[in-house]
Amino acid sequence: MLNKIWFAMIAIGMVVAAVNGRMEEVSVAILQSTEESVRIVIKLIGPMSLWLGLMKLAEEAGIVQGLARLFKPLAKVLFPKIPVDHPALGSIMMNLSANLLGLGNSATPLGIKAMHQLQSLNKNSETASDAMCTFLVINTSGLTLIPTTILALRVGAGSSNPTEIVGTTLFATACSTIAGIIANKLLIKVGSLQI
């Protein structure tokens, strides 16, 4: 999938640029994107090191496993194939909590940690497991209680009521997450029928 999407975006982009005469913009964008990718990762390494250090402590102290047990009722529905006391569920719960609180910089490293733990249960390490797809969709759908970035933006723009969008955002993100989970479950079924 990614091979096709990647090639299509670049090939279509280049053909369109040739027709539009926008090759200069495209070559600037290519170089800027490469710099941007390193800048994003540099920014990510700090919080990631912090959370990986804390998660290591939390694992050794048994906190992650404890969180995993708390998460059990929901985990049974969302991640039926993962053993109920597996540390991956603890990391997933930490990631979801960070997302709900709007702590994006912390949610990403916790999510990566969870992916690593899900990978240890994966039969084919190059193919995403059902649990990985479910977890990914929950993250792409942006489940959050507090949309921190947009609240800061609205405060900065002088809104008279910056938090009035919290309710509407919660509704939209809940719809998005539920739709993503349902789509994911249906696509897993369709996929297993083909095999």
Place this chain on the structure above:
Amino acid sequence: MIELINLMSEWAIPVVIFFILSISFYKGIKVYDVFVEGAVEGIATGIKIIPYLLAMLVAIGVFRSSGALDLILDLVAIPLQRIGIPKQVIPLSLIRPLSGTGALGFVTDLINQHGPDSFIGRLASTMQGSTETTFYVVTVYFGAIKIKNTRHAIVAGLVADLVGFIAAVFICQLVFG
């Protein structure tokens, strides 16, 4: 309400750190040594993600700067307007899954143009806050563990985005319309 939210955001990380450290210390774990041992993995994980992210950002950069995104926008604009999505936010629906910074820039422009308390300002805020940058999440999460076959994850992510946008328009028209 903004004070309460700020308070929660300010307290969350320090409280979690204090909680983890205290329990670990109480259990006799060498907290500093174990923390550093875990933290060192952050650097390797970050470096491993770079090529995946670079590849994805270059493709998105080419696609946007060439005008290809605008062409698709012209194609979908009329049907989307038919179902009641205001034309000012239609570009956002295409940029949001591709580029987090691009979408944030676009929302900032909309808010500055129309005002944060206008209908467009509120709708754009809701749209920006309610979904994540799908391609970034896929690239980083799957890149970190070297997944090559993403199966249906991208399709499911985009379905979630689409439903999120339609839900945002629906609820904003209901609440603010």
